[in-house]
Amino acid sequence: MLTLVKDTLTSQVVTLWRVFAHLWVKADTVEYPDVQPYMFPRWRGRIILSRDPDGEERCVACNLCAVACPVDCIALQKTEDEEGRWYPEFFRINFSRCIMCGFCEEACPTNAIQLTPDFEMAEYVRQDMVWEKEDLLIDGTGKYHDYNFYRVAGKKIGGKDKGEAQNEAVPVNVRSLLP
Amino acid sequence: MTFEVGSGLSIAVILTTVIVVAAMLIWVERRLLGFWQDRLGPNRVGYFGLLQVVADMIKIFTKEDWIPPFADKFSFVLAPAIIMSVILLSFSVVPFAPGVGVVDSNIGVLFVLAMASLGAYSVMLAGLSSDNKYALLGALRAAAQMVSYEVFMGISILGVVALSGSFNLREIVLAQTDGWYIIPQFIGFVIFLIAGVAESHRLPFDIPEAEQEICAGYHTEYSGMKFGMFFVGEYLGLVLISSLITVLFFGGWLGPSFLPPIIWFVLKASAFIAFFILMRAALPRPRYDQLMTYGWLFLLPVSLVNLLVTGVIILSTQ
Numbered sequence: 001m002l003t004l005v006k007d008t009l010t011s012q013v014v015t016l017w018r019v020f021a022h023l024w025v026k027a028d029t030v031e032y033p034d035v036q037p038y039m040f041p042r043w044r045g046r047i048i049l050s051r052d053p054d055g056e057e058r059c060v061a062c063n064l065c066a067v068a069c070p071v072d073c074i075a076l077q078k079t080e081d082e083e084g085r086w087y088p089e090f091f092r093i094n095f096s097r098c099i100m101c102g103f104c105e106e107a108c109p110t111n112a113i114q115l116t117p118d119f120e121m122a123e124y125v126r127q128d129m130v131w132e133k134e135d136l137l138i139d140g141t142g143k144y145h146d147y148n149f150y151r152v153a154g155k156k157i158g159g160k161d162k163g164e165a166q167n168e169a170v171p172v173n174v175r176s177l178l179p
Numbered sequence: 180m181t182f183e184v185g186s187g188l189s190i191a192v193i194l195t196t197v198i199v200v201a202a203m204l205i206w207v208e209r210r211l212l213g214f215w216q217d218r219l220g221p222n223r224v225g226y227f228g229l230l231q232v233v234a235d236m237i238k239i240f241t242k243e244d245w246i247p248p249f250a251d252k253f254s255f256v257l258a259p260a261i262i263m264s265v266i267l268l269s270f271s272v273v274p275f276a277p278g279v280g281v282v283d284s285n286i287g288v289l290f291v292l293a294m295a296s297l298g299a300y301s302v303m304l305a306g307l308s309s310d311n312k313y314a315l316l317g318a319l320r321a322a323a324q325m326v327s328y329e330v331f332m333g334i335s336i337l338g339v340v341a342l343s344g345s346f347n348l349r350e351i352v353l354a355q356t357d358g359w360y361i362i363p364q365f366i367g368f369v370i371f372l373i374a375g376v377a378e379s380h381r382l383p384f385d386i387p388e389a390e391q392e393i394c395a396g397y398h399t400e401y402s403g404m405k406f407g408m409f410f411v412g413e414y415l416g417l418v419l420i421s422s423l424i425t426v427l428f429f430g431g432w433l434g435p436s437f438l439p440p441i442i443w444f445v446l447k448a449s450a451f452i453a454f455f456i457l458m459r460a461a462l463p464r465p466r467y468d469q470l471m472t473y474g475w476l477f478l479l480p481v482s483l484v485n486l487l488v489t490g491v492i493i494l495s496t497q
Contacts, residue, residue: 001476001477005477012461012462015462016457016458016461016462018461019215019457019460020215020457020461022214022216022217023214023215025217026217027213027214027217027219028218029217029218029219031219
């Protein structure tokens with residue numbers, strides 16, 4: 001009985017001291033709204049649509065992002081301008097469904113759709129979670145500064161004929177015998 | 180109106196201060212618990228979260244004050260009133276400083292013990308009248324706990340009473356001018372501390388409420404201001420026990436004269452309040468049969484031996 005009491009008391013006193021010593025331990029709390037956390041550049045956050053270095057929309061409305069999206073939160077409609085460039089007539093992301101998986105970014109052949117480190121996307125109205133192209137489109141190039149799909153792609157559009165793209169040879173004339 | 184023992188002004192000031200301090204403890208406790216658990220605690224409302232108390236009060240005052248249809252209405256309403264009144268009444272005999280107090284009673288110690296015993300009725304009535312199994316279990320545990328701690332609680336103070344030769348708390352403080360009773364009555368102090376925790380239903384002896392086991396025990400069915408009275412009553416009990424430990428064992432308002440007596444009292448009592456909160460942060464809760472075994476088989480004999488030895492020493496030195 002006495003040893004039990006002694007052991008119990010000792011253990012209680014030691015516990016009390018150890019807990020009291022935590023007064024000098026820095027709190028683990030992240031004081032989030034007051035102190036902003038460091039967000040890594042590759043963080044998968046809010047989705048944007050970027051522009052190429054010429055300031056044109058990068059998106060060619062190929063629908064690969066919408067197909068890749070596991071929750072089907074991307075909706076878009078392809079259209080063409082007078083030069084033959086494809087672009088989305090509308091481009092809509094429902095962020096209340098989006099799971100920030102980044103599959104759309106991986107699927108995108110033109111680096112148009114990109115995920116950014118912004119995570120503060122709470123809204124008071126559910127409808128505000130649906131972002132249209134005007135909300136998604138930014139003025140810059142995002143993570144890839146030099147890439148311009150129509151400059152390197154072989155597709156013929158107004159102002160750029162076959163063989164005029166960067167690093168592209170003039171097409172071989174299969175009907176000519178000349179080497 | 181003058182500020183002296185028993186004047187109307189004195190009563191009003193003490194009553195207000197004690198209740199405000201008890202309410203502030205809601206914030207103090209959450210903040211300190213936060214620090215001891217490597218968190219920050221409530222710090223959003225006002226400077227350092229000081230206005231958290233105001234927010235809590237607004238919440239508790241505006242909540243629906245609901246009496247269950249199956250409850251016994253009279254005793255259901257009576258129970259929270261009892262705990263507030265008996266603890267506030269106990270404060271009437273506490274000597275805060277020379278000239279600060281409500282009554283200069285020559286049976287102060289007995290009065291406090293009597294009020295503590297009455298406080299147990301509040302818990303039992305609350306548990307019984309709620310007609311709820313958890314509340315009943317809480318009341319059952321409260322009754323079991325009360326029988327086990329009240330006995331040695333009284334006996335542990337008797338050493339102090341014997342040394343000072345008085346039941347008057349004011350004279351007990353004055354008798355400690357040559358040395359605080361913590362030194363000759365250390366065992367009595369430890370036992371009174373343990374009994375005090377059980378008396379104010381604080382962790383580790385919050386067996387009657389035991390949130391993790393029986394919801395909130397005896398106040399499971401309470402809401403709104405009635406719950407608030409239990410809540411503030413618990414903090415009042417904490418302030419009372421800290422004040423009593425200060426008065427009985429740590430020389431009350433006595434201290435070096437560079438600070439006024441009332442400040443010394445407040446400092447000592449605050450240290451004990453912080454210690455009680457530390458106990459809540461650190462210690463696990465025993466089963467109530469463990470508390471009873473511990474009380475009857477260990478603390479009661481020890482307090483009796485302590486009283487006996489104190490008596491022998493007093494008689495042999497006379």
